[in-house]
Amino acid sequence: MKNILITGGMGFIGKFLVRKLLSERDYKLTIVDNLSSSKADEQISANPRVKFVNESFEKWTPPTDAKYHQIYHLTSPVGPLGVLKYKGRIGEMILGQLYHAAEFAMKMDAKLLEISTSEVYGQQPDNEQEGQREDIDKIVPSNLTVRLEYGVAKLLCEIVLKNLSRDNKLDYICIRPFNIVGPQQNGDLGFIIPRFLKQAALGNPLTVYGDGSQKRTFTHVQDFVDAIFLVMESDRTGEIYNVGNPNNVTTVLDLAEKIKAVTKTSSEISFVDPVAMFKDFAEAWNKIPNIEKISAHTGWQPKYSLDFIVKEVAEMGESYLIN
Numbered sequence: 001m002k003n004i005l006i007t008g009g010m011g012f013i014g015k016f017l018v019r020k021l022l023s024e025r026d027y028k029l030t031i032v033d034n035l036s037s038s039k040a041d042e043q044i045s046a047n048p049r050v051k052f053v054n055e056s057f058e059k060w061t062p063p064t065d066a067k068y069h070q071i072y073h074l075t076s077p078v079g080p081l082g083v084l085k086y087k088g089r090i091g092e093m094i095l096g097q098l099y100h101a102a103e104f105a106m107k108m109d110a111k112l113l114e115i116s117t118s119e120v121y122g123q124q125p126d127n128e129q130e131g132q133r134e135d136i137d138k139i140v141p142s143n144l145t146v147r148l149e150y151g152v153a154k155l156l157c158e159i160v161l162k163n164l165s166r167d168n169k170l171d172y173i174c175i176r177p178f179n180i181v182g183p184q185q186n187g188d189l190g191f192i193i194p195r196f197l198k199q200a201a202l203g204n205p206l207t208v209y210g211d212g213s214q215k216r217t218f219t220h221v222q223d224f225v226d227a228i229f230l231v232m233e234s235d236r237t238g239e240i241y242n243v244g245n246p247n248n249v250t251t252v253l254d255l256a257e258k259i260k261a262v263t264k265t266s267s268e269i270s271f272v273d274p275v276a277m278f279k280d281f282a283e284a285w286n287k288i289p290n291i292e293k294i295s296a297h298t299g300w301q302p303k304y305s306l307d308f309i310v311k312e313v314a315e316m317g318e319s320y321l322i323n
């Protein structure tokens with residue numbers, strides 16, 4: 001039986017991943033999570049195959065006889081507002097935690113999966129037809145924002161893993177997610193779908209940043225964990241993969257209209273300057289992935305449409321307001 005370590009396993013993505021691992025494999029799971037942006041799931045922590053440690057990952061060391069075969073590393077500040085809280089410290093936090101996980105992986109010969117970000121593409125020239133390919137590995141910044149601090153920190157993790165693997169045979173994979181959404185995403189971190197749904201539920205204006213012409217594409221969290229499970233279980237190593245759903249492209253304004261229609265809210269749409277609302281905020285560029293690489297390597301294809309995602313999350317009622 002394999003032992004799996006999941007850092008941040010009580011978070012939004014972590015809980016879906018844990019449920020998948022428990023249902024697909026007979027593995028034993030250790031979750032380290034300090035619940036700084038989530039709540040513990042009692043069903044998960046009560047499972048006899050799960051050991052839940054409520055502690056900050058950077059301070060945690062495994063028992064001396066522990067041996068993990070796989071490490072899913074998910075802890076990180078996340079979300080447009082979630083990262084603003086940690087400005088100036090994001091690099092230290094993200095890199096420090098990644099290095100801690102990489103040390104265990106090297107010591108135990110475990111395969112390490114790092115969740116990077118689509119922010120590593122920065123403001124690339126628009127290429128909606130092709131989408132963003134993994135071989136683009138340089139950030140094209142317009143200015144030194146907190147968003148850039150987050151993107152650069154995640155890119156540095158990718159570089160560190162590559163360089164460590166050259167001398168230490170580190171077995172690792174990096175994933176670049178594109179707007180992962182689904183039930184019970186924390187509504188306080190600034191993610192756009194829970195934010196619009198919260199505003200619609202409260203009858204407040206749906207606040208669209210700028211003119212709303214910026215494009216996004218949304219990926220169901222179940223599709224996402226299916227993808228990362230496939231690459232972790234494969235023989236692939238040292239690879240970077242985009243994980244997103246290029247079929248779900250929408251402008252932010254069209255998304256707001258869709259949410260108004262689904263929720264039948266009386267809320268209006270209002271166009272705002274996010275920087276006036278949140279100091280140091282920077283809005284993202286168009287974000288559309290090219291997923292040919294992961295599809296060719298694993299056969300993975302996303303299944304859930306944007307209409308399904310919006311309806312499902314809206315129908316969960318106010319549970320999207322909390323994690």
Ligand SMILES: NC(=O)c1ccc[n+]([C@@H]2O[C@H](COP(=O)([O-])OP(=O)(O)OC[C@H]3O[C@@H](n4cnc5c(N)ncnc54)[C@H](O)[C@@H]3O)[C@@H](O)[C@H]2O)c1
Nearest residue numbers: 008010011012013033034035036037038056057074076180
């Ligand atoms: N959701 C997305 O669209 C998205 C997009 C890009 C990248 N990611 C990445 O995916 C990963 C998971 O994101 P998520 O959406 O599930 O976020 P989340 O905030 O729901 O989950 C992160 C979990 O890590 C825990 N955590 C944070 N710092 C910790 C620490 N120092 N020690 C122990 N636990 C800690 C939190 O309590 C939380 O449970 C992150 O690495 C994030 O950067 C997510």
